Amino acid sequence: MADTYRKNLRCLKNMSNEVYNRVNNLNIKSVSICKSKNNQLNLVKRFENREIYINSTYNPSEQAKYIAEYALKDDNNIVFIFGLGMAYEIKEMIKKDRNKKYIICEPDMEIFKVMLNYVELESFFNGNNDISLLLYNNSAEIVDNFKAIIKNEDNLNIKFINLPSYAICYKDLINEVQLKIGEFINITSNNVFTSLFFYNKWYENFITNISNxxxxxxxxxxxxxxxxxxxxxxxxxxxxxxxxxxxxxxxxxxxxxxxxxxxxxxxxxxxxxxxxxxxxxxxxxxxxxxxxxxxxxxxxxxxxxxxxxxxxxxxxxxxxxxxxxxxxxxxxxxxxxxxxxxxxxxxxxxxxxxxxxxxxxxxxxxxxxxxxxxxxxxxxxxxxxxxxxxxxxxxxxxxxxxxxxxxxxxxxxxxxxxxxxxxxxxxxxxxxxxxxxxxxxxxxxxxxxxxxxxxxxxxxxxxxxxxxxxxxxxxxxxxxxxxxxxxxxxxxxxKENDNSTLVMFKTDLNDITKKLQVLVGFLGEEEKSERIDIGKIKSFVEIKEKELMAISYYSIVLMFKFSFVKHIYGNKSEFDKIKYKYLTLLNTCNFLNNTMKQMGILEEN
Known part of the structure; x- marks a missing residue:
C-alpha cells in the first residue's frame, strides 16, 4: 500500500505540481477504505450524518461492467465521467474501447487521496489512453478546463456518466456542470440557443400558476x-x-x-x-x-x-x-x-x-x-x-x-x-x-x-x-x-385567503425593475465615455448589487437562474460582462411584468 501511494505521488508530480501539493497537504476526515460483500475494495464517505458507499456494496466490478456497457454502446467520441472512486469504471471502459476520449471529474480530493493508496494511476494514465482528470469541486473550473481539453475537437458527441454515489453527494454540482457544458456545446455547434432563463416552459408555468x-x-x-x-x-x-x-x-x-x-x-x-x-x-x-x-x-x-x-x-x-x-x-x-x-x-x-x-x-x-x-x-x-x-x-x-x-x-x-x-x-x-x-x-x-x-x-x-x-x-x-x-x-x-403574497411579489418585482433601470442607465452613460473607468463602475455596481440582494426575489430566484446562463458572456470584456448581466436581468423583469399585466394576474398599482 505504501509503495503504491509513493509511486502515485511521483506520477502526480510529473503530471502537475499543483495537484501533487494539494494531495500531499490534505488531511483525510470523511473518507475511509472498506470492502464490498464480494471482498473487493470500496470507499465509504461520511455525508450529511450518514455513510455513502462510493462503489457497489455488493460487486463493484459487476456494476462497472454495466456502467461501461451503457457508456460505450452509442456512437459518441467523448465520455465525461463524474466520479473516479476506486477506478473500476474507467478501467473497464478502456479495456473495452481505447479509442474514445475520457474526461474524469473527481470533485472529492479525500476520495482521490485514499484511492491513491490502492490503485496505480499508471494502470490507466500510461500514454496509451486519451484520459484527462479534472480535480475540482466548482463548476466554473470544471467547465473551463473541459473547454480547454476539447478545444481542438472537430466533433463534440459527448456522453455523460455519473457514478451513482456522486449523484447523491454532488447532485447540484453535476446538474450545473452538465447544464453549462450542454449550453456551451449548443453555442459552439451554431445551434439555436434558447435561454432557459427567458423562455423555458417552467418559468411560463410559474407566471400562470401564481394566480392559484x-x-x-x-x-x-x-x-x-x-x-x-x-x-x-x-x-x-x-x-x-x-x-x-x-x-x-x-x-x-x-x-x-x-x-x-x-x-x-x-x-x-x-x-x-x-x-x-x-x-x-x-x-x-x-x-x-x-x-x-x-x-x-x-x-x-x-x-x-x-x-x-x-x-x-x-x-x-x-x-x-x-x-x-x-x-x-x-x-x-x-x-x-x-x-x-x-x-x-x-x-x-x-x-x-x-x-x-x-x-x-x-x-x-x-x-x-x-x-x-x-x-x-x-x-x-x-x-x-x-x-x-x-x-x-x-x-x-x-x-x-x-x-x-x-x-x-x-x-x-x-x-x-x-x-x-x-x-x-x-x-x-x-x-x-x-x-x-x-x-x-x-x-x-x-x-x-x-x-x-x-x-x-x-x-x-x-x-x-x-x-x-x-x-x-x-x-x-x-x-x-x-x-x-x-x-x-x-x-x-x-390557506391564503387574499392576494397579500402576490402583492409582495409584485412589489419586489417593481423594486428590482427600478433599481436595474438605474443601473443599466448608468452603464449606458459610462459606455459613451472616451475612456471607461472600470473602477468607478465596479464601485457603483457594488452599492446597487447590495440593494438588490436585500430583495428576496432577486437573491433567491433571479440570481440562481442567472447562474445557468452567465457563462454565455465568458469571453466578453469586464465591462461587457457587467452590462450584459444587468441587461439580462432587466429584460427578464420586464418580461415578467408585461406577462402578468397581460394576464391580469394583479391589478396595476
Whole structure:
C-alpha cells in the first residue's frame, strides 16, 4: 500500500505540481477504505450524518461492467465521467474501447487521496489512453478546463456518466456542470440557443400558476401530522397491475398517495386515492387528470412549475405547495423563513415519498416503482400513457414529454437484474429515480421503507415485500384514519385567503425593475465615455448589487437562474460582462411584468 501511494505521488508530480501539493497537504476526515460483500475494495464517505458507499456494496466490478456497457454502446467520441472512486469504471471502459476520449471529474480530493493508496494511476494514465482528470469541486473550473481539453475537437458527441454515489453527494454540482457544458456545446455547434432563463416552459408555468396561490397553503403544515400512519407511494410502473385489486379494499387504513400518472391508473380501476403529487411542467400533466371518474375528492401537492392545465382540468378539495424549486422557496420564505424545506428529487415519486416521510408516515411502501421496463412495458395498464408492448419485441414503445409515441431500441438500453434475479432493461433516467429514492430513505433513518413493486429493481434501504400478503397480515388490521377530515381542517385554517403574497411579489418585482433601470442607465452613460473607468463602475455596481440582494426575489430566484446562463458572456470584456448581466436581468423583469399585466394576474398599482 505504501509503495503504491509513493509511486502515485511521483506520477502526480510529473503530471502537475499543483495537484501533487494539494494531495500531499490534505488531511483525510470523511473518507475511509472498506470492502464490498464480494471482498473487493470500496470507499465509504461520511455525508450529511450518514455513510455513502462510493462503489457497489455488493460487486463493484459487476456494476462497472454495466456502467461501461451503457457508456460505450452509442456512437459518441467523448465520455465525461463524474466520479473516479476506486477506478473500476474507467478501467473497464478502456479495456473495452481505447479509442474514445475520457474526461474524469473527481470533485472529492479525500476520495482521490485514499484511492491513491490502492490503485496505480499508471494502470490507466500510461500514454496509451486519451484520459484527462479534472480535480475540482466548482463548476466554473470544471467547465473551463473541459473547454480547454476539447478545444481542438472537430466533433463534440459527448456522453455523460455519473457514478451513482456522486449523484447523491454532488447532485447540484453535476446538474450545473452538465447544464453549462450542454449550453456551451449548443453555442459552439451554431445551434439555436434558447435561454432557459427567458423562455423555458417552467418559468411560463410559474407566471400562470401564481394566480392559484390564493387558494393554496404550504405542505409543511402537514409535517408530523400522520405519525405511524402507513403511506403508500403509487407510481404507474407495470408491476402495479399485481396490486390493483387489493388496493380497492384498503380504504382509509393507509394513505394512498398517487404520483404523476399513477392517479390515472388507479382511477381507471375504480380506486380512490387520498392525494396526488404533480410537478411536471409539460402539457401532458393536465391530461392525466382531465377525465377522472372516481377521484372526485383529491388533495393536490404541486410545485409552481407544474403545467397550468392541471388546474384547468380538475378542481381539488385542497392544494398544498411543495418546496420543489427556488420559485416555491421564494413564495414560502417571503412569509415564513422556516418553510425552506427544499427537496426536488429526480421524479415526482421521490418528492411524494419525501413528503410522506416528513408527514410522519411509517412505514412508507413503494408500489409501481419498477425503475425499469418490466416485462417490456413502461406503464401499468390503465395508465394514461400505457402503450401495449410485446416482451419479445426489439423495441419498447413509450410517449415522450410531448405525448408523442417513440420507440426505444432495447440494445441501446442497460440490462440489470430486478429484485427477482431476472434480467430487465433500464436506462439512466430510471436509475436516477432509484438512486434518488435511496437518498430519501437515508434522510429518514427512523422510518421503515418497504418495496412492494413485484418486478421492479431492488431499492437499497427498502425491504422487499409481497404487498398483497402484507396487506392481509398487517394493513387490514389497522384502524381507519380520518385523513381527509384532518387535511381539510388544516387546509381551511391555513390557506391564503387574499392576494397579500402576490402583492409582495409584485412589489419586489417593481423594486428590482427600478433599481436595474438605474443601473443599466448608468452603464449606458459610462459606455459613451472616451475612456471607461472600470473602477468607478465596479464601485457603483457594488452599492446597487447590495440593494438588490436585500430583495428576496432577486437573491433567491433571479440570481440562481442567472447562474445557468452567465457563462454565455465568458469571453466578453469586464465591462461587457457587467452590462450584459444587468441587461439580462432587466429584460427578464420586464418580461415578467408585461406577462402578468397581460394576464391580469394583479391589478396595476
Amino acid at each position: 396561490f390564493s387558494e393554496t397553503t404550504n405542505i409543511e403544515e402537514l409535517f408530523g401530522k400522520f405519525k405511524n400512519v402507513p403511506g403508500i407511494v403509487i407510481g404507474a410502473g407495470p408491476s402495479l397491475k399485481y396490486n390493483l385489486e387489493i388496493l380497492k379494499s384498503i380504504g382509509n387504513k393507509a394513505i394512498l398517495a398517487a404520483a404523476g400518472s399513477g392517479i390515472s391508473t388507479l382511477d381507471s380501476h375504480d380506486i380512490q386515492a387520498h392525494m396526488w403529487g404533480a410537478v411536471d411542467g409539460n402539457e401532458t400533466e393536465g391530461r392525466i387528470v382531465e377525465d377522472l371518474k372516481v377521484n372526485k375528492e383529491l388533495m393536490l401537492m404541486y410545485s409552481l412549475i407544474v403545467h397550468p392545465s392541471v388546474f384547468e382540468c380538475k378542481s381539488f378539495t385542497s392544494k398544498f405547495l411543495l418546496c420543489n424549486n427556488v420559485d416555491d422557496v421564494y413564495f414560502k420564505t417571503r412569509k415564513d423563513k422556516s418553510l425552506n424545506t427544499l427537496y426536488s428529487g429526480s421524479s415526482i415519486t421521490n418528492v411524494v415519498a419525501y413528503n410522506l416521510a416528513a408527514m410522519g408516515c411509517n412505514p412508507i411502501i413503494f408500489l409501481g416503482q419498477d425503475c425499469c421496463y418490466s416485462r417490456g412495458k413502461n406503464y401499468a395498464e390503465g395508465s394514461k400513457f400505457y402503450i401495449e408492448n410485446s416482451e419479445d419485441s426489439g423495441t419498447i414503445a413509450r410517449l415522450n414529454e410531448n405525448g408523442e409515441e417513440i420507440n426505444e431500441e432495447k440494445d441501446k438500453l442497460m440490462k440489470v437484474l430486478n429484485r427477482n434475479g431476472e434480467e430487465v432493461y433500464t436506462d439512466k433516467g430510471f436509475l436516477t429515480i432509484k438512486i434518488a429514492m435511496e437518498d430519501v430513505i437515508k434522510r429518514f433513518p427512523n422510518t421503515r421503507f418497504l418495496n412492494g413493486t413485484q418486478d421492479g429493481l431492488n431499492i437499497e434501504g427498502a425491504e422487499n415485500i409481497d404487498f398483497n400478503k402484507y396487506c392481509t397480515e398487517d394493513i387490514f388490521n389497522n384502524k381507519e384514519y380520518n385523513f381527509n377530515e384532518i387535511v381539510r381542517e388544516i387546509y381551511l385554517n391555513n
